[in-house]
Amino acid sequence: MNTAAKPAPTLISADARPVSGAWAHDARADAAHRLAEMGLPTRRDEYWKWTRPDSLITATPASAEVFDYDGEPPVFHQVDRLKIVFVDGVFDAEASDDLSGEGLEIERLSDAAAKDIHWAKDLYGVLETRGQSPVVRPLAAHNTAMATDGVVIRATGRISRPVSVFYRHDDANSDAVLHHVIRVEAGAKLTLLENGAAAARFSKVVEVDVADGGEFHHVRAQGRDHQRQAITHMFARLGAQSVFKSFTMTVNGKLTRNECVIEFLGDDAIAHAAGAALGDGADGEFHHDDTVFITHDAVACESRQVFKKVLKNGAKGVFQGKILVKQKAQKTDGYQKSQSLLLDDDASFQAKPELEIYADDVICSHGSTSGAIDEEAMFYLRSRGIPAHIATDLLVLAFLADAIEEIEDDAISAEITDRLDAWLARHRG
Amino acid sequence: MLKINNLHVKLEEEDKRILKGVDLEVPAGSVHAIMGPNGSGKSTLSYVLSGRDGYEVTEGSATLEGNDLLDMDPEERAAAGLFLAFQYPVEIPGVGNMTFLRTAVNAQRKARGEDEMSAADFLKFIRAKAKELKIDADMLKRPVNVGFSGGEKKRNEILQMAMLEPKMCILDETDSGLDVDAMKLVSEGVNALRDTGRSFLVITHYQRLLDHIKPDVVHIMADGRIVKSGGPELALEVENNGYAGILAEMEIDA
Ligand SMILES: Nc1ncnc2c1ncn2[C@@H]1O[C@H](COP(=O)(O)OP(=O)(O)OP(=O)(O)O)[C@@H](O)[C@H]1O
Numbered sequence: 001m002n003t004a005a006k007p008a009p010t011l012i013s014a015d016a017r018p019v020s021g022a023w024a025h026d027a028r029a030d031a032a033h034r035l036a037e038m039g040l041p042t043r044r045d046e047y048w049k050w051t052r053p054d055s056l057i058t059a060t061p062a063s064a065e066v067f068d069y070d071g072e073p074p075v076f077h078q079v080d081r082l083k084i085v086f087v088d089g090v091f092d093a094e095a096s097d098d099l100s101g102e103g104l105e106i107e108r109l110s111d112a113a114a115k116d117i118h119w120a121k122d123l124y125g126v127l128e129t130r131g132q133s134p135v136v137r138p139l140a141a142h143n144t145a146m147a148t149d150g151v152v153i154r155a156t157g158r159i160s161r162p163v164s165v166f167y168r169h170d171d172a173n174s175d176a177v178l179h180h181v182i183r184v185e186a187g188a189k190l191t192l193l194e195n196g197a198a199a200a201r202f203s204k205v206v207e208v209d210v211a212d213g214g215e216f217h218h219v220r221a222q223g224r225d226h227q228r229q230a231i232t233h234m235f236a237r238l239g240a241q242s243v244f245k246s247f248t249m250t251v252n253g254k255l256t257r258n259e260c261v262i263e264f265l266g267d268d269a270i271a272h273a274a275g276a277a278l279g280d281g282a283d284g285e286f287h288h289d290d291t292v293f294i295t296h297d298a299v300a301c302e303s304r305q306v307f308k309k310v311l312k313n314g315a316k317g318v319f320q321g322k323i324l325v326k327q328k329a330q331k332t333d334g335y336q337k338s339q340s341l342l343l344d345d346d347a348s349f350q351a352k353p354e355l356e357i358y359a360d361d362v363i364c365s366h367g368s369t370s371g372a373i374d375e376e377a378m379f380y381l382r383s384r385g386i387p388a389h390i391a392t393d394l395l396v397l398a399f400l401a402d403a404i405e406e407i408e409d410d411a412i413s414a415e416i417t418d419r420l421d422a423w424l425a426r427h428r429g
Numbered sequence: 430m431l432k433i434n435n436l437h438v439k440l441e442e443e444d445k446r447i448l449k450g451v452d453l454e455v456p457a458g459s460v461h462a463i464m465g466p467n468g469s470g471k472s473t474l475s476y477v478l479s480g481r482d483g484y485e486v487t488e489g490s491a492t493l494e495g496n497d498l499l500d501m502d503p504e505e506r507a508a509a510g511l512f513l514a515f516q517y518p519v520e521i522p523g524v525g526n527m528t529f530l531r532t533a534v535n536a537q538r539k540a541r542g543e544d545e546m547s548a549a550d551f552l553k554f555i556r557a558k559a560k561e562l563k564i565d566a567d568m569l570k571r572p573v574n575v576g577f578s579g580g581e582k583k584r585n586e587i588l589q590m591a592m593l594e595p596k597m598c599i600l601d602e603t604d605s606g607l608d609v610d611a612m613k614l615v616s617e618g619v620n621a622l623r624d625t626g627r628s629f630l631v632i633t634h635y636q637r638l639l640d641h642i643k644p645d646v647v648h649i650m651a652d653g654r655i656v657k658s659g660g661p662e663l664a665l666e667v668e669n670n671g672y673a674g675i676l677a678e679m680e681i682d683a
């Protein structure tokens with residue numbers, strides 16, 4: 001391997017000690033090299049125009065007070081699931097379930113990385129690398145280079161019980177870097193749940209490879225800690241007739257940037273990425289960024305982006321979404337919707353929806369709007385005796401509805417709706 | 430029941446006077462109709478009574494059973510027993526009709542200090558009312574008024590009225606857009622609610638509706654005022670001769 005052309009920039013979490021076995025060592029070195037080539041993001045980068053990367057790349061994170069849940073059970077507690085727990089980025093064997101199941105192989109990344117041969121070798125850092133063009137994502141390369149742990153999951157059957165990763169945040173100064181690798185084999189099915197604030201600063205990458213006819217469902221609840229900062233990446237590669245569905249609920253958080261990079265390589269596949277974010281600046285700073293890049297490089301695939309934000313009291317929302325349709329991707333059906341509901345004049349939303357299309361027989365559209373509560377609807381509801389604050393909540397949930405509808409499982413969807421309801425009830429007025 | 434005294438209303442945003450001294454009293458148990466040319470202020474009156482934003486009352490009063498309506502929020506007026514069937518019912522994507530109605534029924538019960546209705550009781554109640562109005566289960570599940578035909582929207586207004594059991598019902602052109610059968614259905618729905626403790630103010634352009642819902646008094650509104658009141662025969666006169674005669678007699682330009 002070549003030595004880096006420029007010296008490696010000061011990395012975040014300089015004291016993190018990445019686990020490294022034989023194959024993983026090379027992947028990490030390669031990532032460090034790529035990172036050195038691309039450099040860390042700066043405010044001058046077009047891709048970081050609206051979200052300041054500064055706090056994500058300092059040597060030590062700003063501390064984040066641990067949120068007092070006051071006995072409130074974690075999201076998904078009612079869902080029968082296989083639990084994996086990380087506390088401030090450190091695997092908690094005690095709190096985790098047995099990492100096994102029929103049709104399911106689960107290992108800690110640190111264990112997998114210590115082996116000489118492992119299937120994850122073909123994915124770790126590989127999908128991330130694919131996702132580095134045409135736009136670079138330095139913090140994803142950084143994650144590949146520096147991740148301390150994570151899980152690798154291989155589904156060979158249709159697994160009905162979701163695998164749930166809970167990220168507990170206990171330490172006000174923690175800096176967690178986790179990296180998961182998932183392979184859904186042909187015809188297999190897996191549901192991944194994620195929740196919890198994770199750390200004062202959290203960097204996470206998920207690489208997911210869905211083989212032909214496979215199905216991957218992902219529902220994430222980004223937690224309540226007001227001061228936490230997170231940068232997450234999801235890199236998905238989709239085979240023919242596969243299904244990928246991802247939904248993220250975000251409430252609170254000083255800074256969250258969720259990047260989702262999806263690549264269609266097989267025909268007739270479906271990918272839906274959705275998000276519902278709620279921010280109230282009265283709780284402290286709130287900045288939420290959804291950055292999505294979907295590449296159609298196969299025939300007759302369907303992609304959907306449905307991102308909704310509800311913002312008030314100075315909360316900020318950002319959406320950068322792109323659909324790239326390559327020349328051979330005929331019969332592409334791509335749709336992108338990003339909307340925000342600004343509950344007052346202080347909230348702000350910036351959006352950059354993009355389509356780049358090289359095939360001629362495609363249906364692609366995008367729509368980005370930001371607006372206030374519909375006064376007509378509000379009056380109609382109130383005229384039926386519904387008090388203003390309840391009417392507002394109804395209209396907010398209605399606004400979020402088409403994002404929530406992307407969650408296929410009713411029980412999980414109900415959990416998410418309950419949390420959104422509760423958040424709204426706490427943030428009235 | 431409803432007492433309106435010398436009500437003057439202008440638009441909040443511009444210097445446009447719409448109601449210019451409306452006087453109207455609807456006693457408990459009676460049905461009054463308002464007819465009048467387009468733009469005479471009928472809908473404005475119904476909106477001002479139910480508390481819509483954008484209007485400024487410059488003079489006069491409106492009370493429901495002695496309580497000052499103009500001082501209340503829209504939801505308080507509803508809880509006090511006022512109901513407006515909208516001329517143009519509002520579509521609310523994402524809010525299920527059923528959720529909407531259950532929230533409304535329970536909010537009103539709560540405001541009146543009553544217990545909330547259980548989910549099961551509510552379901553029974555709404556199914557029975559919907560059946561009477563020939564509203565199918567599918568319409569109850571759909572988002573409020575979204576994709577409803579004109580007639581379906583109007584029937585949905587009457588369903589809401591039947592569920593909320595208000596004391597003072599204002600129907601703003603509920604007959605427009607209804608086919609002959611739907612008109613009969615809606616009228617039956619209204620007539621079923623007629624009661625000594627309940628009053629109706631029916632805004633319409635056509636005598637036809639008043640054949641089904643027999644009014645006690647008919648008012649003619651023109652240029653922001655009630656210019657003439659009389660018995661049901663007044664509606665017939667309008668139907669046969671239009672407003673020209675009446676307005677000329679009152680020396681009002683339409
Ligand atoms: N928000 C508004 N902005 C501007 N003009 C308004 C507004 N609301 C009402 N008006 C005007 O006030 C007048 C009365 O309107 P209104 O809707 O009350 O009439 P109406 O009697 O109900 O008519 P129709 O029989 O056509 O339903 C009209 O000239 C209308 O254009």
Ligand SMILES: [Mg+2]
Nearest residue numbers: 471472473516
């Ligand atoms: Mg009108």
